[in-house]
Amino acid sequence: MDQGVRAPRLSASGREIPDEIDPALEELVRGIIGQVADKWTMLILEVLDEHGVMRFTEIGRQVGGISQKMLTQTLRQMERDGFVTRTVYPVIPPKVEYSLTELGLSLGAAFCGVWEWAAARHQDIEAARQKFEERQAGA
Amino acid sequence: MDQGVRAPRLSASGREIPDEIDPALEELVRGIIGQVADKWTMLILEVLDEHGVMRFTEIGRQVGGISQKMLTQTLRQMERDGFVTRTVYPVIPPKVEYSLTELGLSLGAAFCGVWEWAAARHQDIEAARQKFEERQAGA
């Protein structure tokens, strides 16, 4: 058992692993990541990051292929979590503007790394899939 | 319309936005992110990153709360995408070892940023949720 190890461990990717990970924090962070690592959240985050302040239907157009239901739902969730601000203008027809908060921007920056990774490495993934299928066919 | 803008644009988070984003690549990267940004994938990635080479049930224990079905399924997907290597020892009872590939390690490193972001900012999210609910109650 290596429970008693005192020297700071390192993960294979070089990240430090604290010996004491508060399980409550762990659970909470997992929950947050679970929510944040959502398809529509990421895409909306991206278009808002690119375009700045936007209106409901415009976001829908830019994201593409999202239903009104999911757009509303995801925006609400993001507003609740403090990623976007929602500004309602009491005019008719209704006008609502969305934009990223500082927290939302920081999330965008954090996800930027993943996005770049995907763009840089997608060929490796494609190649791996090719090889995998070949191996399957051979076996 | 700002279709004709030639000066390189910048997103709010400082990332450069190429004017020409190959829609096929875009779609592909979205697909990859959609798969990769999966709860179990991330958690398995994490434990493998921390512990190095591991066996099936050990991964299950470390991840916690995952069914055998999902563990098998997710590991297969990760193997297919080239994130993990699967080594089968033809012994009885069966022994299968899993470990991250270089590609898997790089993905772990990319996600590290998001993980750290979540750990650093979870309080802000909590606070935002508090405020949101208060506003809802008041309205």
Add this chain to the structure above:
DNA sequence: ACAGTCACTCTCCTTTTGGTGTGTATAAAT
């Protein structure tokens, strides 16, 4: 008078996700 606009909401309905429980092979341990 009447269709159109915007940002939704609400009600179905289908698809996907994921858990559970069972089966399997075989050798070692009891």
Add this chain to the structure above:
DNA sequence: ATTTATACACACCAAAAGGAGAGTGACTGT
């Protein structure tokens, strides 16, 4: 002789996710 351990596969089922489409409310342009 029976149980145990391992790494699954397979079938079944419940729950959740998510899409389609209709409705809404008030004003504005024709």
